Amino acid sequence: MNLEIDQDSLTAEIEELAAISEADPPVVTRIVFSPTDLKARAWLIARCEKARLAVRQDAIGNIFARWEGSEPNAPAVGTGSHIDAIPNAGKYDGVVGVLGGLEAIRSLQRCGFRPKQSIELLMFTSEEPTRFGIGCLGSRLLSGTMTPDAARKLVDKEDASLEEVRRKAGFVEPLEDVELGSVYYKAFVELHIEQGPLLEQRKIPLGIVTSIAAPASFRFSIEGAGGHAGAVLMPERRDALCAASELILAIEDAAKASGAIDTVATVGICNVFPGAVNSIPSRVSLTLDIRDTDLARRDTVMRAIEAARDAIATKRYVSIGEELVNADAPSQCAPEVVEALGQACAKHHFASMKMVSRAYHDSLFMSRIAPVAMLFVPCFKGYSHRPDEFASPEDIARGALVLAETLASLAS
Numbered sequence: 001m002n003l004e005i006d007q008d009s010l011t012a013e014i015e016e017l018a019a020i021s022e023a024d025p026p027v028v029t030r031i032v033f034s035p036t037d038l039k040a041r042a043w044l045i046a047r048c049e050k051a052r053l054a055v056r057q058d059a060i061g062n063i064f065a066r067w068e069g070s071e072p073n074a075p076a077v078g079t080g081s082h083i084d085a086i087p088n089a090g091k092y093d094g095v096v097g098v099l100g101g102l103e104a105i106r107s108l109q110r111c112g113f114r115p116k117q118s119i120e121l122l123m124f125t126s127e128e129p130t131r132f133g134i135g136c137l138g139s140r141l142l143s144g145t146m147t148p149d150a151a152r153k154l155v156d157k158e159d160a161s162l163e164e165v166r167r168k169a170g171f172v173e174p175l176e177d178v179e180l181g182s183v184y185y186k187a188f189v190e191l192h193i194e195q196g197p198l199l200e201q202r203k204i205p206l207g208i209v210t211s212i213a214a215p216a217s218f219r220f221s222i223e224g225a226g227g228h229a230g231a232v233l234m235p236e237r238r239d240a241l242c243a244a245s246e247l248i249l250a251i252e253d254a255a256k257a258s259g260a261i262d263t264v265a266t267v268g269i270c271n272v273f274p275g276a277v278n279s280i281p282s283r284v285s286l287t288l289d290i291r292d293t294d295l296a297r298r299d300t301v302m303r304a305i306e307a308a309r310d311a312i313a314t315k316r317y318v319s320i321g322e323e324l325v326n327a328d329a330p331s332q333c334a335p336e337v338v339e340a341l342g343q344a345c346a347k348h349h350f351a352s353m354k355m356v357s358r359a360y361h362d363s364l365f366m367s368r369i370a371p372v373a374m375l376f377v378p379c380f381k382g383y384s385h386r387p388d389e390f391a392s393p394e395d396i397a398r399g400a401l402v403l404a405e406t407l408a409s410l411a412s
Ligand SMILES: [Zn+2]
Pocket: 082, 093, 094, 127, 192, 361
């Protein structure tokens, strides 16, 4: 099999898709189900049909482009990513996995490969949370991680419901039809830019993802007692901001004490009430984002934070409320898919390294229903979600080649 990626046409397609944007070049903005997003979808479907793939779309707008195998009823081998882009984004996040996946399939077609299992390219709806406040809508529904009822409750900033918006975009079937079940895919592989600096720093062209970290987010509200900054003496105070400060440091300590480099915890928002120079803070709200590759470890850290929360509340005579905003479980990649990627790299004498995906992707949710792994290619300084996001045509083509080799081995 003499696999070859058509680097020039892949690069040209990435540029063409980037031009379908709500903002002027080089900025890419494509919000799910906007006219621009619908135009980009139509463009992608035309490319897939040109490659003689059978295209279907489900009720949430996930696109499946299928190359039928000689055993059409056997579980398929999937690949793909997303093409929606947050405001003021770049050309490569998600797109590399979709167009790289398409080129990988075409390269297999060109060299006469015949898949046993069908190979399916996926474009997931709304990986980005921009419009409905929650990311990976398409893959959450596909994998049954989100129920149709929960999806029906989603509204965008203009108060339009997901139901309304998707129907207007032409997706009218019931959301209940979206879930695929765990026998649909034999394996799923996602090609993606790293969105971090490690590959570039180490001059290694390919990263094989062995686990995908996932966040849990919480809101804390601390209630103390306000009062005049001059009149209330120190022994009498129940200062909510002082308590919040202790809690923030306890969160940092707990994350550091986990003993794992993969545990990270961040307080990104701190709102102080009433927020006056001469008034003791009576109320503070904090957000916590905590991430790990290991769910049990993340839970242990969370329990340590909660023990500190209770101790601080008692010591400072304040009440500290805690609310879970959202929690997704991290995922380990499937050894057999990781192995297939490693062998594909070795076959072409490409150096690779095993790594953790610190951002989450559609693959996190696909891992609930299929053996999954991801392949990363370097990106300039690790920049992502900004207009100067860049991955070189050579690096992308190398990723597509390894993807093609991996799809061939999984579908044989
Ligand atoms: Zn992405």
